[in-house]
Amino acid sequence: IVLYTQDSGVTWSSRPITAAVGYLGAASFPDSSTGYVANGGNRLLKTTDGGATWSARNPNLPGVDAIAFVDAQRGWIVSSDNARVIRTVDGGASWTASGAVTAQRIRSIHFAGASTGWMCGTTGVLFKSVDGGGSWSSRNSGTVVNLNMIRFRDAQNGIAVGDGGVIRGSSDGGETWTTRSLGASGTSQDLTAVTWTGSHWIVVGNGGVVYSSLDGSTWTSHSSGTTKSLGSVTWTGSRIVAVGDAAVILSSP
Numbered sequence: 001i002v003l004y005t006q007d008s009g010v011t012w013s014s015r016p017i018t019a020a021v022g023y024l025g026a027a028s029f030p031d032s033s034t035g036y037v038a039n040g041g042n043r044l045l046k047t048t049d050g051g052a053t054w055s056a057r058n059p060n061l062p063g064v065d066a067i068a069f070v071d072a073q074r075g076w077i078v079s080s081d082n083a084r085v086i087r088t089v090d091g092g093a094s095w096t097a098s099g100a101v102t103a104q105r106i107r108s109i110h111f112a113g114a115s116t117g118w119m120c121g122t123t124g125v126l127f128k129s130v131d132g133g134g135s136w137s138s139r140n141s142g143t144v145v146n147l148n149m150i151r152f153r154d155a156q157n158g159i160a161v162g163d164g165g166v167i168r169g170s171s172d173g174g175e176t177w178t179t180r181s182l183g184a185s186g187t188s189q190d191l192t193a194v195t196w197t198g199s200h201w202i203v204v205g206n207g208g209v210v211y212s213s214l215d216g217s218t219w220t221s222h223s224s225g226t227t228k229s230l231g232s233v234t235w236t237g238s239r240i241v242a243v244g245d246a247a248v249i250l251s252s253p
Contacts, residue, residue: 002027002037002051003249005241012249026067026077034072036092038064044077046092057092066109066119074114076133078106083121085109087133101127101136108149108160118174120147120160128174141168142177146190153196159216161191161203169216182211185221193242197235204230204242224250 003012029035035047036057044064045054065083069075076087083106085098104125111117111133119127119136126141141147145163152158152174159180160168165187167180191205203211203219206229210222224230230244242250 005236010251026064028067028069028075030069030071030075034069034091036067036069036075038067038077044092048072065106068109068111068117070111070114074132076109076111076117078109078119080105083119085119085133085136098134098136102138107147110150110152112152112155116155116173118150118152118158120150120162122146124162126150126160126174126177139174140177142179143168148191149193151194151196153201157216159194159201159203161194161205163190164188165191165205167191167203167219180213180217180219182219182221185211185219187221192229192231193233195233195235195240197240202233202235202240202242204233204244206230208244210242226250 005012027037033048033050035051037045044057046057047054063080064077065080066078073091074089076085078085083101085101086095088095102125104122106119106121109119115130115132117129117133124141124143124145124147126139127136128139129136143166145166147160147162150160156171156173158170158174165182168177169180170177187209189206189209191203194201194203201213201216208224208226208228208230210224211219213219226248228245228248230242233242240252
């Protein structure tokens with residue numbers, strides 16, 4: 001099932017996917033009509049009508065761990081098989097592989113435009129591409145803990161979040177990374193997701209933890225009203241929406 005909202009997360013309705021088998025994991029919606037979801041196996045599903053109907057796009061991978069689309073046509077997916085990255089420029093009709101990148105599990109992929117992208121994953125691995133995902137080179141994240149999500153607000157400034165309350169930040173396009181301390185309000189909970197709202201960063205994690213930052217360096221803790229683990233957060237353009245365990249959906253304001 002996919003949950004769908006037309007009012008920035010105030011109300012939700014379900015969109016059953018009859019073509020899906022098993023757990024629905026990674027998802028990417030580049031616009032209000034076009035979206036892609038993976039079922040944790042080798043099936044990628046696409047909608048062009050806001051989730052009302054879905055069709056299969058088989059990328060010939062043993063499993064899909066992460067998805068990123070910058071528009072309806074151009075996107076990338078990462079397999080669970082040695083982090084192979086494949087890309088499409090025609091909305092998933094055909095795919096081109098970049099080959100294996102690492103033996104570690106990639107947990108997040110993000111592109112700022114069609115050329116420059118980043119990936120992060122287990123044991124702190126972090127990679128950057130400047131040719132649209134055709135090739136990837138390793139960057140030193142400065143940590144060996146699992147990194148769960150990476151996002152850039154522009155071509156230079158990015159945040160990666162990980163297990164044990166780890167936040168790493170870059171201000172040079174991901175070339176170098178430094179610790180971004182949560183300060184006295186820090187947590188040992190795993191941080192699972194990060195998003196940029198246009199004015200500040202939002203980070204969520206296990207135990208319902210939520211943090212915000214204007215500059216990615218100084219962080220403020222917020223009460224989420226739940227102790228359920230939060231697995232994802234996004235900015236809709238008018239509000240912040242976070243989702244988590246036990247079907248928890250939070251929105252602010």
